[in-house]
Amino acid sequence: MTGGVQTLLVANRGEIALRIVRAAQELGIRSVAVCSEVDVDSLHVEHADSHVVIGPASATKSYLNVDALLAAAEEAGADSVHPGYGFLSENAEFAQRVIDAGLTWVGPAPEAIRQMGDKAAARAAAERADVPTVPGSDGPVSGLDEAREVAETVGYPLAIKASAGGGGRGIRIVANPEELAAQVPVAQAEAKAAFGSGEVYLERFVARAKHIEVQVIGDGTRAIHFGERECSLQRRRQKVIEEAPAPGLPDSVREELTASAVRLAERVGYSGAGTVEYLYDPAIQEFFFIEMNTRIQVEHPVTEMITGHDLVKEQLLIAAGNALSITQDDVQFTGHSIEARLNAENPDFDFLPSPGHLDVFRMPGGPFVRVDSGFEAGRGVPPFYDSMLAKIIVWGRDRDEALSRLARALDEVEVQGIATTVAFKRRLLDLPEVRSGDYHTTYLEDMLRAEGSSDKEAT
């Protein structure tokens, strides 16, 4: 069953490396961990059958070092490579190098990674698969006349975006034709000054948008979905709390949304696990494709909790050359799951990273609580990598039970030696908008900003 995957090189670190090692163990696959010089004494190394030290602490010299990883695979006699998430997981060139070395790549084909990694190509693929994309101008608009034409078909409110901008910079929102006429020249001038190019394009502006994503797995021919996840609680574009299913999503929308993700995966002949991300506008119950992530995601456990399917095992089985062993009807959804990420950051100092030694590291337990972590008490948290310490995932029969359970679980967490975000996450669970599920992608940052300014007024 795992023919081409007998000895698996896990090209990652921390909780996801351990997560992959565990899936391999359950399938009877030998696992080979890799680590940098500062990670030798870490849990993923300890759990794997063997390990190879691939370089110094700096990620560019170790976990991002393609030559070192391929040499490690050869040295350990690995026949396959699982990239995890982050690092080289969405690097088409690395995938190709793995394949060229005669190894099995646990992930989609390099062409699929490349296609989905290119915004324009991904959008075109979505359109071909009849997946709705954010309506807007087809590329840059030359001037006000063209902007008016676009506005007539797309409607208001509209975002005027600088082509060379990004990360939320260089965006102006207009609500009517008068504002459009006033703002297009200003936006062009501003873009020219800020980014060196005056090129702007138009897009429908979705206020109070939700981030909803659909988990899919394909075998190159057929694809199925494992439902959606809602990840709208974000800070600096990092997801803070994730849950499944998406609260308040009407069943009819859910059906269309998940079907569209399957259409896209099948259309591009997708093989392996992937996530199709959407913006959802609850006011008009419409969703729009943003991008497809061609890897396993951090928040995959909430999907596992409500479906009972081990997604990493499925990845390994598909990579080994098996067709999907299940049909869409085999994926049944039960209850509600929520994940909170615990990070080594200090919320009292603008989330300043807090590496150091874990003097105490007590994680929660009890019914329906899952903890995925690459750390334990007595070990160090190096300053060189991501700040995530653990994912605390709970399941409940319904959303209320899951929320209470997560609150209880977070109350059990005790970490000493470094600062963590546990109290911050716990506090979020008491917010009325979080309790009701009525939150959107800018909710958390708006809240933090409002708190920051009221703090200043108070002092």
Next chain:
Amino acid sequence: MPEHVVKSPLPGVFYRRPSPDDPVFVEEGAEVTAEQTIGLVEVMKQFAEVKAGAAGTLSSFAVENESTVGPGDDIATIETS
């Protein structure tokens, strides 16, 4: 000659360039102002700027580009007059 030693504020990886394709923030031997950025320290994927902290001539760096630093480690020496 009086000297000012620039220390790393955090543990992490020290960079002399804003990004791999850019020129260095400052060459050895160049004049700097106290407010000038002379490098970055990356800690857990966040970047903190390292300021000169004193005006003068940056005579030498104590660490190479992309080397690891601990909090309080020497980064560079500035001759202040």
